[in-house]
Amino acid sequence: VKRVLVTGGTGFIGRNVLGGLVERGFEVHATSRVVKDGAEPGIRWHEVDLTDEGAVKVVLKQVSPTHLLHLAWYVEHGAFWSSAENVRWVAASLNLLLRFRESGGKRAVIAGTCAEYQWSHEDLTESSSPVVPSTLYGVSKDALRRVAMAFAEGAGIEIAWGRIFFLYGPHEHPARLVPSVTRHVLRGELARCSDGEQVRDFLHVRDAAGAFAALLDSSTTGAVNIASGVAVTIGEVVGTIGRIAGRPDLIGLGRIPRAPVDPDRICANVEKLFEGTSWRPEFSLESGLRETMEWWRREEGSGDAPAETGASEGDMTARSVIK
């Protein structure tokens, strides 16, 4: 039996990955700090604070998962780049991994980040691109990966490390790029953007979740980029949002300066992901942005819409960089 424990089961990726794991034949257990009524059926939920070592021990002993998909982390918008919580989550993740091994675990997939790389113009490649993180978030994920991979070799377990690039989709924080621009346009308001010439790899969150499920169900190990492999400019992304809403006039490119740290290009080589799994993205940029816009339209209509934030360009890259 394949039994997986998914951490961060109610998170941005986590909520989209559970069904796919059930379809792949996993008995799916998921953790969240708070499990609300109406959480996804067919899933065994465990309410646990992963920074509480004692509680983690109990859950791992109880579940004895063969597989671990560790998505949980501190992700507070704006704060996560440099918060001390990153340090706490390195410790919590190492404890989780030790308990996973102790309870008989065999294979883990852990969420990493493109912020581990030294951002450069080339397509970032697992086997060759320099790993030189410049934020506490990137340093923390990188350090966790280093220890996890060295531990895995001696402990006889497999670990794959999914480096996430730029995601968008339903439930994204409203201050980030796609939600912010989408909501401005839906309200008939001008979305003030930077020059839009930055090149990025964008992936719909359900595709990212599919990639994580496929990676967990494969035998690929080590770092693996989780991305579409398609380079687009921010201008193309926001232009597409304006076009599908029928309001290209509301896309105000060049109206605000770029963030202090906002590299020209952050794109992924996805050969390893494509060779190691049969996963391929299902959304095009246009279909993904349409689906996301529909979700925001329903969300705004429901009266539960989150409060507006000041800036209209999302928190795409690090605000605070280690010297």
Place this chain on the structure above:
Amino acid sequence: VKRVLVTGGTGFIGRNVLGGLVERGFEVHATSRVVKDGAEPGIRWHEVDLTDEGAVKVVLKQVSPTHLLHLAWYVEHGAFWSSAENVRWVAASLNLLLRFRESGGKRAVIAGTCAEYQWSHEDLTESSSPVVPSTLYGVSKDALRRVAMAFAEGAGIEIAWGRIFFLYGPHEHPARLVPSVTRHVLRGELARCSDGEQVRDFLHVRDAAGAFAALLDSSTTGAVNIASGVAVTIGEVVGTIGRIAGRPDLIGLGRIPRAPVDPDRICANVEKLFEGTSWRPEFSLESGLRETMEWWRREEGSGDAPAETGASEGDMTARSVIK
């Protein structure tokens, strides 16, 4: 007031550092899992398991140290290179550092290792030598350092990282090189050694403790080699032991093969330590080995001598290396 918490206060370095810190005007608190009667006077002892997060929180709140000297780690002879305990100690050390900061801490010195470096023929230098650890122990210390240094910058605290090379002196594990050869010679038994051509940097543990105290009391930050700066061969070390015992005939060089991983040269550039502190080693190799031999003579005579171990050459380098 300068108030320091020393972890591993009863360990190999820790037991030698406390008095020097008192002399430097610190109010000295020390932790150990077990504090025996007769532990050093003038020191405030705290019995605590540092892998118990709750207990660490209590002690740090109680002591509110301005300084932290973190020497504790898993050091089980032979096992420490590849034990999963290294992973636990990364987590424990990160929790300790967070609690230190929360309780108002300003400056920490943490024990690192020469095993963080890629071992090579050049003198290993903090600012230029490649950091490519090849053991779980080295990877774990390296990862802790990466997170600690990035955290320190954002948290407004200072951290220096003391990379320990090859130490010897009283209370060293009897299976290691200097104790093993010393005890064989004291008993009139042949000490079987390898070819002895390996070049190392040896430092008496009391000198290492002095270097740590000086580093803590300085404003130097980042990685700092803790070493003598003097390169000697293993042959010179064991030859000196034979000579000062008056039994050079008992030094059997070339009688056993080298360990599978036993680099030709592991030596330190000590410019940064010498520039950042006024510390200089007090022992020469000969005076240090004499002092150590006297200690073993008393120890063996006391009837409390540890049981003999098989090999006569100590565990100098990693037995288990990450591929």
